[in-house]
Structures are given as C-alpha cells and as structure tokens.
C-alpha cells in the first residue's frame with residue numbers, strides 16, 4: 001500500500017475452525033468501523049499454532065468472508081510466512097536485554113502462586129542474544145510485569161490494566177506466541193484500529209506495552225460484545241461446538257449479525273445480496289449505537 005491511510009483496520013482469525021457466528025460479528029464490526037471511517041480493512045490469517053489448527057479451516061474462513069462480501073482491501077497476510085520478522089524482533093529485544101529465557105512449567109508457576117520471575121530474570125544479562133538459542137527448550141518472556149497501561153477503549157472507555165506477569169513471546173515448544181506476532185504484524189501493517197471481541201480485552205495492556213517498547217504508537221482498541229454459547233456463560237467457540245456459518249445464507253447471516261450489533265435491519269434488506277446490505281450498514285454505522293451486551297443469539 002503506497003498511500004498512507006489514516007484508518008487501517010484488520011480482522012485476524014486463527015484457523016482453529018471455520019467461521020462461526022461470533023467470528024462473523026467481529027469480522028463485520030471491524031469491517032464496518034473501518035469502511036464507515038473511510039479506512040482500509042485487512043485480513044491476516046493467524047496460523048501460528050499448527051497443533052491447534054484444523055486442516056482446511058483457513059481456506060473455509062476466507063471463502064466465508066468472500067461469500068459475505070467482506071472483501072479485504074490489501075494483501076492477505078499469513079503469519080506462518082512471517083517468522084523472519086518475529087525472529088528479528090526477538091533478536092532486537094534480546095540485544096536490549098528485554099527478554100529472558102524461562103524454564104518454569106505451568107505446575108511450578110502454580111506451586112509458587114504465580115510466576116516468580118526473580119530467578120529467571122537474572123539470566124537476562126548473562127544470556128543476552130544467546131537467549132535465542134533454538135536448542136534450548138525454554139520460553140522467552142518480555143520484562144514487563146508490574147507495569148500499568150492506561151488507554152481508552154472505543155466502546156469500554158477508560159481502562160487501567162496492570163500487567164500481571166512477564167508475557168511469553170516465544171513458547172517452550174518453539175512456537176512464536178500470539179502476543180508477539182499480533183503486535184509485530186499490527187506495527188508492520190500500520191494498523192491504526194484494532195476492533196475485535198471482548199475476550200481479548202485483557203491481553204491489550206501487555207500488547208500496548210510491547211508496541212511502545214518497539215517504538216510504535218499503539219493503535220486505538222475497541223472491544224465488541226461477545227456472542228455467548230449454550231448456557232450463556234462462555235463465548236461461542238469451537239470448544240462449545242459453535243456451528244460453522246452457512247455461506248448459502250450470507251444475507252440472512254449479515255442481517256442477524258447487524259441485529260446483534262444493535263442495528264435494526266428493514267425486512268426488505270433480508271432479500272438483498274450481501275453487497276447492498278454492507279453498503280446500507282456502513283452508511284448507518286454509529287459507534288454509540290452498538291449494543292454492548294454479551295449475549296446468546298435468539
């Protein structure tokens with residue numbers, strides 16, 4: 001993209017399963033907020049964690065987005081093809097002594113009633129760049145615990161998040177952590193607005209900290225209401241058997257997602273194709289009108 005854009009939004013699904021209704025609401029909310037503000041909307045496939053991924057899910061997600069006329073405005077990115085960028089960032093952080101290797105297992109951490117980083121952190125200076133030794137089965141953590149991040153969420157207002165523990169940027173199993181890749185990519189793609197589900201609100205403080213440590217201004221964050229699964233306790237997800245959305249009913253799905261977000265669609269619209277529905281919605285999108293209640297779909 002050559003022309004700098006004031007608003008760059010994105011949808012960043014993990015291909016752990018097909019698009020379900022909760023993910024459609026996030027895709028639609030981030031798309032409409034971008035388009036209504038004259039922005040660009042990007043799609044980034046967060047295929048960082050092969051053991052959790054479902055074969056074919058990435059392609060199904062992309063086909064569903066297209067069937068719902070949610071066309072992205074720039075190159076599609078795949079995190080699996082961006083490892084060099086993540087490794088480069090880790091090398092930079094290691095050179096600045098901002099990451100350290102940690103061999104604590106989850107059970108050790110539980111036993112201590114939380115991560116006691118005193119021992120691991122002392123290795124920062126000793127190891128420096130060799131913290132990145134691929135032979136060593138340890139996680140890499142960012143020195144960030146104890147800090148606070150204050151920010152304004154588009155829908156949730158003033159937030160003050162205390163960073164509870166040193167965030168893992170590379171996992172013990174050698175995989176890059178979501179927290180690293182999401183920030184590196186949002187910086188690289190010049191994302192200005194992150195509109196996503198409220199389940200990720202708690203991760204925002206540590207992400208903002210990493211943005212700032214990397215010399216970047218954090219984007220504006222906005223967390224949308226969650227579609228809850230059966231029982232109304234947890235968000236709809238693959239774990240609670242959220243059904244894949246039916247691409248043959250794209251218009252109907254979009255109208256239902258709009259209703260969920262608080263936009264009442266006229267009956268005539270349900271008979272339309274996805275494009276005019278999105279056009280109708282982009283012209284009426286008002287942030288203050290979004291219904292903020294996490295709830296089940298009726």
Ligand code: GLU
Pocket residue numbers: 011012013014046182196200
């Ligand atoms: N890939 C993450 C997920 O599907 C979302 C990342 C984000 O929007 O920041 O939960």
